[in-house]
Amino acid sequence: MDFEHSPRTTELRERLAAFMDAHVYPAERVVHEQARASGHAEVPAVIEELKAKAKSQGLWNLFLPDSAHGAGLNNQDYAPLAELMGRSPIAPEVFNCSAPDSGNMEILARYGTEAQKERWLVPLLEGRIRSCFSMTEPAVASSDATNIEAEIRRDGDHYVVNGRKWWTSGITDPRCELIIFMGKTNAASEDKYRQQSMLLIPRNTPGVCVVRNLDVFGWDDAPHGHSEVVYDNVRVPVENILLGEDRGFEIAQGRLGPGRIHHCMRLVGRAERCLELMCSRSKERVAFGRPIANQTVTMERIAQARVLIDQTRLLTLHAAWKMDTAGIKGARKEIAMIKVAAPSMACQVIDWAIQAHGAAGLSQDFILARSYAQARGLRIADGPDEVHRNQIARLELATH
Structure with a gap:
């Protein structure tokens, strides 16, 4: 496979990164404050404002391969964009690419009747519901x-x-x-x-x-x-x-494959951002007479985090390519592998970043504590590690 981004992905990635820098990262604290002010009962107004901006710039429904409704990207093209969006806890919703809506829209686009699409898919694609x-x-x-x-x-x-x-x-x-x-x-x-x-x-x-x-x-x-x-x-x-009675399991399998790719690439993005925070923090904090970045244990963790993130990114890109070339069924093993690897990697990298931040890492002042909770949850959501490991082993044994 070729890991080079397509021209379309490169162009979208540049625009997405610029939008994140200009609008999404600065809004994270605002979202937190607006949510707290409403007792977490109302959708923060800034979210709807950002959605309107993203939609007006064509950064919308990027996950959907159907070019009539989405960006017309395949899994390998979309993966780097999902990684960028994963860097922020609010970004996927801003671009109408968040779970569970993305998976539900794929279900409706693939299996829904025309009447079902008109009633439910259209307003979901427009971000109205x-x-x-x-x-x-x-x-x-x-x-x-x-x-x-x-x-x-x-x-x-x-x-x-x-x-x-x-x-x-x-x-x-x-x-x-x-x-x-x-x-x-x-x-x-x-x-x-x-x-x-x-x-x-x-x-x-x-x-x-x-x-x-x-x-x-x-x-x-x-x-x-x-x-x-x-x-x-x-x-x-x-x-x-x-689709019809007794076909729910078939639909579920079609939904979960792309969803797992999206989750895993978002986790790569979140881990990447947490590593950046870890590096910045460790250069600023002085303990026992020198920055903790100069402590061997910190250097080892930074190095290992770099290895783990890059390994997982390549594994996930390979799974995306396999899905595009062999279909969801043909990529079962690769999908299961990334679903085991990505949450575990993210949990480890985020844990090290929390350690580098000290007590601040446990607070709402950084995205670390929330990110850890989300990453740990994904070791269970969409199938727990144990189920995916069993599938990997069965598929591997079948080749011998």
Whole structure:
């Protein structure tokens, strides 16, 4: 493969970097202050202002390979842009490239009917609404998606939904209007991968009850948030089914592949920024008569962080290239490898950066503590390390 950026990627990367420097980084503290002032109940106004600016400059929906709606980039072209956006916790939303909306838009673009696209995809692409994805359940080990127990039952011209979900990220966002829900339509099927379906549920449908919001290492991520939700006899029309009954697992596999690439490249970007902060801080802080940058232990950590970041970037770019050339199924091993490597790398680099900052690294004055919480969460989200390691091993053993 060729690691050289395409002319289109190079041009977008330069414009994206300039926008980040001029608008995104300076707004991070403003977003924090506006969110705190509203009790984390309202979307910070600066976010919508930045979205409008990004959209006007054509830095919008860059993740979507469909050139009719997005930038028309493949995974390898988009990866460096995702890395840049990952440097800031607010950037992906500013460019309408944030989870779970990006994955949901890909689902709708790939599997939705024309009516579903008109109702949900268009406003999502325009950034007028947001969405959430409801799959994980508290009562079962959801790392095995075939375990899910939530029920989708046909009743005439409607489906009736019952179940309890959690880590439904974004459902408390006041702009959230769509839930993509995964449940079982055919629990009796002998094929455990043909029991599930995905359903489009309007957020305001009666019976959708948010039980509580969940914190990640103390971060509530409000108003976006992560919630536990009960679905109590929720009724939606049959035309809200995605692709067809019993095809939910198929959709999930199509959604998670690109999503994992996006997460991993964003983690590379965040780790890169944290290494920059670590270098700057270690040159400024003096302990025992000399800058801590001159302490051997600090130098070793900086060197090792450089190696780990570059290794992971190359591994992720290779996975993106493999997805473009062999498809999601053909790149299963490479996708699993980056999903193990990137969060672990980011956790280690961010941990070293926190150490270099001392007590300040634990505070809200830097992006380090929040970044660590996000990176650690991604060792579980979209499949835990153990599941991906098992898949890597099975695929490797199959070649011998």
